[in-house]
Amino acid sequence: MSAQMSKVRRLGYHSMRKGDEGTTWWHARKRSIVRKSFALWSTQTMIQSMPSVNLQFEEAEREADADITILWAEGDHGDAYKFDGTGDHTNILAHTFYPTYQETGTLNGDIHLDDSEKWTSDGNGEGTAFSNVFVHEIGHALGLGHSKRQDAIMFPIYKKGVLEHGSFDLDDKCALNWNYIGPSNLCLFVWLMSEVLPRQIEHKASMDIGSNLMSSMLTRRQSVASKVNDLKKKLQTAVIPQCKEDNNVKERFESLLQKKLDFPYESARQYSKFLLWGQMKLFL
CATH class of the missing domain: 3.40.390.10 (Collagenase (Catalytic Domain))
Structure with a gap:
């Protein structure tokens, strides 16, 4: 190694x-x-x-x-x-x-x-x-x-x-x-989970989910394993919009990559293609 x-x-x-x-x-x-x-x-x-x-x-x-x-x-x-x-x-x-x-x-x-x-x-x-x-x-x-x-x-x-x-x-x-050091696939994923996904959860989640999120935030002594399990459940119910021609999600994601992470236009365009897969099912 x-x-x-x-x-x-x-x-x-x-x-x-x-x-x-x-x-x-x-x-x-x-x-x-x-x-x-x-x-x-x-x-x-x-x-x-x-x-x-x-x-x-x-x-x-x-x-x-x-x-x-x-x-x-x-x-x-x-x-x-x-x-x-x-x-x-x-x-x-x-x-x-x-x-x-x-x-x-x-x-x-x-x-x-x-x-x-x-x-x-x-x-x-x-x-x-x-x-x-x-x-x-x-x-x-x-x-x-x-x-x-x-x-x-x-x-x-x-x-x-x-x-x-x-x-x-x-x-x-x-x-x-x-x-x-520079961009990496791992840190791009971390950024997506930290910055992009929460916006969709805030926009789409019900009041019940929002209240559960707040409770989770306030429980500071929660074990790591329990936090991971809670995250999996939230991600399974989180709605990530499908990238269709009528909702401009792909374009917004490209813009975020360029503005927040200094991606060149072509690189932002390439990395955003995976969103075309539609609704992502994470940690199933």
């Missing part, structure tokens, strides 16, 4: 704050969480039996030497997206600029966190768990968008509680490796 190939990508990060933070316990704790969060991304990129990116991060002494700058700030802090303080249910905790945000400029890959928030070192009690938010923001700094999978690190809604540091969802791993 041949060894798994990987592409090494080395990135530097640098933390800064508007004002003097000093050498407080919280400053040291934040620095530790930052280091562990980057280390987590370093260990969770591999997909078994597939070429995968190997991310290596190191702390840079100077901002000029960093690929990712981490800024703690309040209110108006020098970009077009001022923070809103502790806010309300629409509260913005942080924002991050994609690595390709500017052709020229200094914001690419930068992570900005609202310093007026009540940050905590874990997810217990009052306040916002810094580690939960920061691990998610690293994904954006690496070029990842949001995911529709609730178990994914890149799911857009903040999760209260202690972040599970066991393993990333396959959707996170595929998104990262798609960006840094």
Whole structure:
């Protein structure tokens, strides 16, 4: 058996704050969480039996030497997206600029966190768990968008509680490796299941199925085997539209491949042909 190939990508990060933070316990704790969060991304990129990116991060002494700058700030802090303080249910905790945000400029890959928030070192009690938010923001700094999978690190809604540091969802791993290694059939399937199928379930499913889906999402301690069985049942009842000339499904799928995954037109056209088989019967 041949060894798994990987592409090494080395990135530097640098933390800064508007004002003097000093050498407080919280400053040291934040620095530790930052280091562990980057280390987590370093260990969770591999997909078994597939070429995968190997991310290596190191702390840079100077901002000029960093690929990712981490800024703690309040209110108006020098970009077009001022923070809103502790806010309300629409509260913005942080924002991050994609690595390709500017052709020229200094914001690419930068992570900005609202310093007026009540940050905590874990997810217990009052306040916002810094580690939960920061691990998610690293994904954006690496070029990842949001995911529709609730178990994914890149799911857009903040999760209260202690972040599970066991393993990333396959959707996170595929998104990262798609960006840094390139397309693969496995990750195309994962994307189809994560992004396309849920749209059909949301559109077609009855209220009963929707309620069952929500119950499943809220049952966080459900065993892996039980989750898989539930997924099989849902997929068997999920309606995937037939690709006929009168419903434009094939064209919409081609458009998604081009817009979301940067497929060339001909490749998107080729990959969408399998939908012409009609209603797919998955995991029967």
